[in-house]
Structures are given as structure tokens and as C-alpha cells.
Amino acid sequence: MIVELGHYALVLAFALTLIQSVVPVWGAVRENERLMAVAPPVSIAMFFLVLLSFTALTIAYLNSDFSVQNVWENSHSAKPLVYKITGVWGNHEGSLLLWALILVFFGALVGYFGTNLPAPLRAATLGVQGWVTAGFLLFMLSTSNPFNRIPNPPAEGNDLNPLLQDIGLAIHPPLLYVGYVGFSITFSFAVAALILGRIDAAWARWVRPWTLLAWCFLTLGISMGSYWAYYELGWGGWWFWDPVENASFMPWLAGTALLHSAIVMEKRDALKVWTILLAIFTFSLSLLGTFLVRSGVLTSVHAFATDPARGVFILVLLCLFIGGSLSLFAWRAPLLKQGGLFAPISREGALVFNNLFLTAACAAVLVGTLYPLALDAVTGEKISVGPPFFNLTFGPLMIPLLMAVPYGPILAWKRGDLLAASQRLYAAFGLSILLTLFTFWLWGMEKVLAPLGVGLAVWVMAGAVAEIVTRVKLTEVGLARGFARLKGLPGSAWGTATAHFGIGVTALGIVASSAFQEEKVLTMAPGDTVNVSGYAVTFDGAAPRQGPNYIEDVGHFTVRQAGVVIAELDPSKRLYPARQMPTTEAGIHTLILSQIYVSLGEPRDTGAIDVRIYYKPLITLIWIGTLFMALGAVFSMADRRLRVGAPKPAARRKAVPQAAPAE
Secondary structure: OHHHHHHHHHHHHHHHHHHHHHHHHHHHHHOOHHHHOOHHHHHHHHHHHHHHHHHHHHHHHHOOOOOEHHHHHHOOOOOOHHHHHHHHHOOHHHHHHHHHHHHHHHHHHHHHHHHHOOHHHHHHHHHHHHHHHHHHHHHHHHHOOOOOEOOOOOOOOOOOOHHHOOOHHHHHHHHHHHHHHHHHHHHHHHHHHHHHOOOOHHHHHHHHHHHHHHHHHHHHHHHHHHHHHHHHOOOOOOOOOOHHHHHHHHHHHHHHHHHHHHHHHHHHOOOHHHHHHHHHHHHHHHHHHHHHHHOOOOOOOOOOOOOHHHHHHHHHHHHHHHHHHHHHHHHHHHHOOOOOOOOOOOHHHHHHHHHHHHHHHHHHHHHHHHHHHHHHHHHOOOOOOOHHHHHHHHHHHHHHHHHHOOHHHHOOOOOOOHHHHHHHOHHHHHHHHHHHHHHHHHHOOOOOHHHHHHHHHHHHHHHHHHHHHHHHOHHHHOHHHHHHHHHOOOHHHHHHHHHHHHHHHHHHHHHHHHHOOEEEEEEEOOOOEEEEOOEEEEEEEEEEEEOOOOEEEEEEEEEEEOOEEEEEEOOEEEEEOOOOEEEEEOEEEEEOOEEEEEEEEEEOOOOOEEEEEEEEOOOOHHHHHHHHHHHHHHHHHOOHHHHOOOOOOOOOOOOOOOOOOOO
């Protein structure tokens, strides 16, 4: 009964979304308040219906109801409780239902909290959101119904993919989906503005908090996915340029450019074309990621589905949303009049420079991701585009971008002084040069690019600190008054500096862990010891162990420094009998900011085992930096100026006619 209730709730939600897709948009175009008033309550009702549907599927998983095909294919009665819950979205149908839940949740947020929006804009935005929701609910009900029944249910399920039986599944997909789907709201705002013909600085201020929210969660989702792959796959890497990794990275790059473009549009009423197009393309790239994951066009540990029929359906949706929005943009392009002018050397110019490199980097990743798929479809030839291509195309684009990051917030609007900005950054520049030389002294000329990378990362971090110091004029007003002025800084200032600082922290972690790591791959017998970067790692032996729904061979390693035991690691090789799939569980010990990483390979008949041991200096900075970025987004969202409309230019006073003198 509960399963049928969830199914009917989904059907009813689809019926309501048809109403939301038509009535409010028509009301906004006709300026009919009664029709526009339909949108908020319908959007909230849709959220509760999809929530009911999602709850019904979760209950089916908790009860191990194997009469539901989705539960039978992806669950097992012996599976731990936490994985029964996370298993709800650890498959194509369930993850699509989570996607739909987040989609209607964002619509409900606009419906409930969007009272400060102009009524036509809110109604049209919710109507466009209804179009997107209708497409995905139709896709789910027609090709990916999570509530399909099995006439003669089996006694036991097939279990969840072993790679997904990890706490990462509870964190990574929800965060990533909030980021992905969050950009649907910016897309809906853009299309609604094109429909209504209202595209101005106020619009940019309305859309910026939603963009910040989506960008924040997408940043955390990508970061969590990176760390999950790092410790779960046993390869010792944190990024593999996998096509599906790229599919989440491209919206992040485009979303970052959108954030900066919206700032210029809000402050100077400029870059309207950039902002609208970026809002469209960012969500389009999210849809592209959905197509790659669910169409079967590629094989990946991230892929959910391999059914070509589903891929064709998503491709049709992709063409409708992207093609329709771009056609609307072309029709309304004459409305996008030029805004305020600015000099190339200005804060606006720095943000344009930033956007050029971000979009170029996004295009490079897009080409590297799609070219092998297109070549295979056209000629049947199979090629692989791997890290060398992306490192040689993406990396050089990031160097000038990172060099320019500290200048942007310090330059003045409209017309800036590059020399004056450089003088404010002299301390940051000196510190980066000093640490570059220190790294050269420490490592020599063996790795020339690595010290330069360290200096560039420090330049970005120190530049972020210099930005705050410059804003409060700490060197001019003194410490006491300077700290008092810190409290008065707007949230967006703290957000910008914190996010930029986080970018530098992540860059430092990438450079240090990539250039200075030490790796040992060898076969070890019980009692063998190997030295890695001054740490003695001893293999004490291996023993079998029984888990809830798996068996594993656990290796025990002792890590010593100067003869003192500092850690004991237990990496393992697991086998899940239900699926006959092995997994690798790495043993990781964190040394403040660095890590020792041990992964098991194949066992030998002699009792020895293949082992991969890494020392990864400063690698935790990669993920710490992303936390700073997300915190920066939170600070910016807390800025009270984003909760009110954009400032309107002061009205010009009309000359009062003088009374004619009496004759």
C-alpha cells in the first residue's frame, strides 16, 4: 500500500506540474494577479507530494520489500541500516527521484520565500521551473519508475554495488545534486527574465543568492566525491579526469564565471549577455552530466544506467531546454542593451578577464570529454583522452587566472590604477617570492615548476589577506580602529576573500601532493619494513574477517618515526558474495596536513602481498581549501544587501517652472 501511495503521489505531482508550467507564465505575461498567485501554493504542494513519494521508497528499502524491483536490484536484507537508507539513491531510479525532490524543493523555496520578488518574475520563474520538473517526472514515470513491482518477489535481493557501500554515498550525491539542481533556479530566472523582457541590475541581485547556494553545494559535492574516490578506489589519486568527474566540474567552472558576471551586472548594469548566457549554459552543463551518467554512452564507476532508450529521452530533454532557451535568447537579444562602460584596467575588466579564462578552461574540459564519444559515434574509432591532455590544456589556463585573482577585488570600479593596486600587494608578492626561493632551496632544481606553483598558491592566499587589510586600511588607521572596522565589512567582502583564500589553499595542496609525494610499490612478507619519507612502515601480517554482508582480508601495518609507533593501519581487500565483487579499502593516517596511504594488492602463495604505500605531503589542503570556498559562499549569502532589491539610480529632479512676473 505504501509503495502504491508513493507512485500515485508522483503521478499527482506530474499533473500539478503541468498546471504550474502554464498558468503562472500566462498570468505573468498578461499581468493577471490571480493566475500568478497559483504558482506558490502549487510549487509547495508539489514538494510535499514528491517528498511523500521519496519517503515511500525509503520505507520499502528499510523493510527490504523485494516485491519492488528497484529494492530487489539494489538492496539486501543483511545490508547495514545506513546503507539501506543511502541505497535509495545509489541507483538510477532512486537517484532520479532524489533529483526530482531537490528540484521541487528549490521551487518551493522560491514559492515560499520569494515574497520580495516582483510577482511577474516569481510566477514566470516558477513556471519555467515547472517545465523542467515536468520533463524529469515524465522521464521517471515513463522509463525509470522506482515503484515497479515484481509479480513473484524473490526472497533475497542482489545487494547494492559494493563501491557504493560507504558513508560517502550518504554525503556526496545529495551535495552534488543540490549543486546541480540549484542551477535550475538560475536557469529559470534567466528564461523568465527573457520572457518578461526585464533584465537589469535588480534581476542580477535576485539571482545571485541562488547562484551562491548552488555553487556552494556543488563545491562541497565535488570535494566529497574526490575524497571518496581517493580512499575507496585504492589508487592513491584524488582526481582522474573521468568523464563523469568532468561533467560535475564543468558546471562548477561555468557557475564560478556566472557569479562574477552577476556581480558586474548588479553593480554596473553591464555584461547582461554574459550573465544570461552563463545562467543558461551552467544548467545545460548540469543536464549534460545527467545525460552522460544515465545514457549508457560511457562506462564509468559513476555511471547509473546503460539503457539507450533512457539516453534518447534525456537527449530530447537536453535539446528542448538548451535549444528552447537559446532560441528565446536570440529572440530577446535586442533587449540586452549595453550597460555602464568601464576601462580595461578596472574591477569589471578583471572580472571579464576571469570569465574569459574560466569559460576557456570549461571549453577545454568539454572538448576533451565529448571528443572521444563523438568520434566513436561518427567513425566507430575508440580513443582515450586522459590526464596528459587535460593537464596540458587546463593547467596553463589557470596560471594567468590565479595571477590575476588578487588584483580583482583591489581595483576600483569603472577605472582602476594598476600601479596603486600592485603597491597594495607588495607584501603578498614578496612573501610568494620568498617561499618560492625557499622551496627551490629545499628541493633543488629537480622539479622546477613545483616551487613556482607553491609561490603562485601563496600569492593567491596572501592576496586574499591583503584584500581585507586594504579594505579596512589597517596600515593607516592602526590596529585598534582597524579591527573595529573589520566588524563592519559586508558579508560579500568576507566571502570573496575567504573563497579566494580557499582557492590558494587547494592549489598549494595540489602542487605539494603531486610534485613531492613519495610512492613505494612492492611485495611485502610479514615482518618486512620499508622506509617512506622518514617513516618506517612494517607489515605485521594479514588475517580474514567477516563483515555484515562481506568477507575481507585485513592487512595490519605499523608506522614508526624514529622508532616510536605513531599509527597502526588496517587496509583490506573485501569480497561481497551477493555480487561477487571485490573492493579495496585503503589505510590512511593523517599527519596534521599530510598523509600516509597504504593500499593492498594481490596476495601471493608464500603469504606475502603486493602493497602500495604513499607519503602525500599537504594533501589534506586540497579539501580544506574547498571548505574555505564553501564558507566564502556562506559569508556572501549572509550579506543583508542580497535580501533587498538593487539600488535604484536617484531620480533626476525636474526643474520647477518659475512663475511669470506680474506685469
